[in-house]
Amino acid sequence: MATRDYDEFEGQFYANSGNDVGERRLLLDEIDAGGHSISGQVIDGDGNPVDNATVETIGVDFDGLKEELNDTSADLEAEADELLDQVDDVEPDSWNEDYDLTSHFQDANGEYLLAHQQNDWGLGQTLAIDSNVDAPRLSMDSDSSVYLSVWDATNGSGILGNQVDNSFPGSVVKQPIVVEQIGAGGETIQSTTHDPEVIAETTGGRVTGTNKHYGVDIDLSVGFYRAYPEGSPEKGYTFVVGDAQELIGMFQDQLRTEAGELTERSEELSETVKGGLFERRTTTTTENGTFNLRVQQGVERATVQTYRADGQQLTEITGPSFGDLRDIADGAYNGSFVVASPQRFDVPNENVTIQAYRTDELPFRNIEDYDSLQEWLQDQRMKERLDEISEEYDERLSELDRARLEQVYSSHRLLVETIPSAEDNYLSESSFDEIQDGEDLSNDELETETELMQSALIGAGDLDNIDDLEPPEIPEDPIDVTDGTLNAEYPIPGNLNLDSITPEIHYSDGTSEQISDEYWSVDESMTPLGTDTLVIEDYPLGDGVSAFDVRIMGASENGLLDDRISGVNPDFAGELVDIDAIDFSTLAPSADERVYVSVDAASGQDTIVGVDVFGPNGQQLGSEVSNESDQASFRTNGEGAHHVRLTLESTSGHQFTVSESIRALEQSRSDPATVRIGKSTLGPHAVVGERLESARVDSLENPSIDAIAEADDAPGEIHIKPGDNLRGTSNTLDVNLLHGSDEEQVRRNAMVYVHIDGGLGDKDISWVNSNPITQDGQTRWGEVEHGESDGKSVLVTVTDERGQASIEIERDAGPIARMVHWMSYSIPGSDLLTSIFAPLYQFILTVAAEPVTTVSPVSPTVPVAATV
Structure with missing residues (x-):
């Protein structure tokens, strides 16, 4: 077969099979078809490239527009922008951002609907009868549940009323509620009817029993909604979920109404594309996040957006659209998405940057499916424990020499043999019927059996479970290093x-x-x-030692002791690495996703000079360090824990090792703002993912936590994961929300979720900003959610209007402490009583503890009654 190569090809060509029975082929390697291009890169919020993302553009063909309108150049630009405005516009006609909600309920005659966020309702059963439901909203945060309630202005709540019904005219009534999802043209995309359930109980105005208040608690994806009492559309109003960045309105080319017909906007877009005024093109980003879109010569103005689902979800589709992304979301896919708001550019254009963000929020998702998805994600997060993915050693067991490996095995054998439940757990997983001597095992067997022992010890017990004894009170200076030798008590x-x-x-x-x-x-x-004391004397540290931890392991039949005390060698002449946070691009990636890691140094220019990553099966994965961005990166390989070992270099050139782990899921997950408390020989540090720029943690047991979001972001919720660091019977966590490079205070109420892997029991009490939190949510200040089987609890509370929360937890509280706590939420004006009992309780504790040690009380000295 004769062939001929052409370096350049320009013009038109036609090809057909012809009448010849011989085979003819036209092989085209690369053709420059002329026209204009838009090229650039898609990055995430941390500036990392986003690969495998669909980039889509709609451009206005000025040549076609000129033929249709015969306008001047200036008129053409204005007309093009007007056409693109119509594409980008997401607001339905019924939306009125200035709608007078005060008149909506004050002028109501009969039933009316109100929409709130979760933290607007002052849930509680206190005897106080003040109002505790905040003003209704037109705009909801996308990371908050929506509370819908129907009120009847003609239905009074009695002489005294109660905390809920005193908030607005009339009282809450039990009435089905219709929720409609609205497209940009005002059409109903979907409507659902919801039967009300009890969303609050109060005791105000009653001698016995409670008042039950009904409504709908629902999670809604970003977009516009109209809600109203069933049968009375005029009694409701239109509200929005999400902000401008999240309301992606472009390319609604396949959006259909509830009746199954294309919306007016979709039909207009389709006809405009067919008519030649719009040109639509798509492409896929490379591994480096770059793209190049070619459009016709006449296209001079275009809007661009990008989106991605996990893996090959969209790359397998020819010419994918945002409608395909919605179809995936409404199918079996439960993962997250990477999306970006539309941006407008002049064409041609090079080196444009599209900043995307990870989310599980997409416009026009099925209402009921999305609500169920949020419940599923919440349950998934509840089941996750940090001790399941953490590592005891920076070194891998496979990296230890034989002698050290036998030592590690033997020390864990002692623990397992001491705790009966741990021994049972271990033998149920081991291939051996009884515990073996380490010297009789091969290296591979030592590794396997040690890992099984480590797993068996997770949750087997901790200090709080050792005969209800308090953990040891560490002396102020437990470590002394003199002339290169270590002494400790x-x-x-x-x-x-x-x-x-x-x-x-x-x-x-x-x-x-x-x-x-x-x-x-x-x-x-x-x-x-008296107290027994472990004494370490004259242990030689060796040359060049800087920072170190002394780890003490031990056990009783009831639980496990695994504690550390930290020290610094005063003879070390270099600079230590001072870490604020380890910043992952995501803490919940998919099983096949590139993850980026950076270190936020508290001061100086500490850099990453090395990284080792190990996958779920212990295999070492490919990883790299970018000197330009001072980042490490790797691609996950399967579901499960991925262990990341970073080598950091200080300003003096000395190197240090810090290890952290993340859990890869079958499908990626978009998490709310989260701060994990990590630790190394260098001290405590924060671990963050998306939604936060950085964070700081100043201690392990009683940490002050600064969570720092981007300048234009004020998270509606923050999750704190202390792991196993909340030791002892009392802990205080001070949470502070900041944003921007100047770290300005986030001035808003935000939900706070403290994940306590060891759980909270019936005798444990807690406070926030001196206000009581009860296990079952009897006050507006929060509640405690419990896992079904793994013993984990999540303390749910809220910051003040400055984005601050001081959370105090007292475990196994005594009767006086529990009485003070009860009075503070049960008796109106109990400040005087608690001001008497709290100091008395403090005195009793101090005197009782003097023979052994002094214990500080955890409950506030003067708790404030919940009068909200």
């Missing part, structure tokens, strides 16, 4: 099996070693009320 909790104790030292370069018994002993107390 650590008080041992009572009833700990002394034969199970193993001290280790973990160095800042990622290595660790067991402290030989020649350097440590247990100083047993001579009195019944």
Whole structure:
């Protein structure tokens, strides 16, 4: 077959099979068809490239517009912008951002509907009868549930009323509510009717029992909605969920009404494209997030947006559209999306930047399916525990030499054999019928059995479960380093099996070693009320040691001791790395997704010089470090924990190791703003993902947490995950929401979710900003949600109007503390009583504790009654 190569090809060509029975082929490698182009890069909120994203443009053909309108050049530009405005416009005619909600309920005659966010309702059963439902809203945050309620202005609530019904004219009535999803042309995309359920209970105005208040608690995707009492559309109003960035209105070319017909906007867009005034093109970004869109010569103004679902969801579709993304969302896909708001450009244009963000919010999602998805995601988050993905050692077991591997196995064997439940858990998973001697196992068997023991010890017990004893109160200076030798003292909790104790030292370069018994002993107390003490004497640190942790492991039949005390070698002459946060591009990636990691240094120019990543099966994955962006990156490989070991270099050139882990899911998940509390030999640090620029944590047990969002973002909720760091019987977490490079205060109320892996019991009490939180949500200040099987709890509360929350938790509180807590939410004006009882309680605790130690009370000195 004769062939001929052409370096350049220009013009038109036609091809047909002809009448010849021979085979003819036209092979086209690359053709420049002329026209204009828009090229650039799609990045995420951290500036990282987004690969496999669909980039779509609609451009206005000025040549076609000129033929149709015969206008001047200036008129053409104005007309083109007007056409694109119509494409981008998302607001239905019924939307009125100045709608007078006060008149809506004050002038009501009979029933009327009100829409709120979750934190607008002052849920509670206090005896106070003040109003505790805030003003209704026209605009809802996309990360908040929507509360819909029907009120009857003619239905009074009695002489005293109650906390809910006193908020607006009349009282809440039990009435079905219709929710309509509205397209830009005003058509109803979908409507659903919801039977009301109890969303609040109050005791105001009653001697016994409670008042039940009915409404609809629903999660809605971004977009415009109209809600009203069933049968009375005129009693409702239109509201919006989400902000301008999230309301993606472009390319509604396949949007259909509830009747199954194309919306007016979709028909107009389709006809305009067919008529030649609009040209639509799509392409896919490269691994580096770059794209190049070719359009006709006459296209001089265009709007561009981008979107992506996990994996090959859209790349397998020829000429995908935003409608295809909605179809995926309404199908079996439960993952997140990467989207960007439409941006307008002159054409041709090069090096444009499209900034996208991760979300599970898409316009026009099925109302009931989306609500169910949010419940499923909440349940998924509830089941996740940090101890399931954390690692005890920076080194992998496979990297240890034989002697060290046997030591690690033996120390865990001591713990497992001491805790009966842990031994049962281990043997149920092991291939052996009984625990083996380490010397009889191969290296592979040592690794496998040690990992099984580590898993068996998760949740087997902690300090709080050792005969209800308090954890040891660490002396102010437990570590002393003099002339290169380490001396330390650590008080041992009572009833700990002394034969199970193993001290280790973990160095800042990622290595660790067991402290030989020649350097440590247990100083047993001579009195019944005294405390045994682990004493380490004259342990040689070696040359070049900077920061380190002394790890103490031990067990009793009831629980596990795994604690650390930190030290710094005063002879170290260099600079330490000072970390604010480890910043992941996402904390919940898919099983096949590129993840970026950076370090937010508290000061100086600490840099990432190395990274090792290990997948769910322990396999080492490919990873790289970019000196230009000072980032590490890797691609996940399967579902499960991915362990990331970073090597950081300080300004003095010394290197340090910090390790963190993330969990890859079958499908990626968009998480709300989240701060995990991490730790290394360098001290505590924050771990953040999307929705936050950075964060700071100043301590482990009683942390002050600064969560820093982007300048134009004020998160409606923040999740705090302390992991196993909340030790002891009392903890205080001070949460502070900031945003922007100047770290301005976020001035809004925001929901706070504190994930407590060890759970909260019936005798545990908590406060926020000196206001009581009850387990079952009896006050407006929050509640405690419990996992079904893994013992985890989530404390749910709210910040003040400045975005601040001081959360106090007291475990196994005594009777006086619980009484003070009860009075503060049950008795109106209980400030005087609590001001008497709280100092008395503090005095009793102090005197009772003097023979052993001094314990500070956790409940506020003067709790404030919930009069909201």
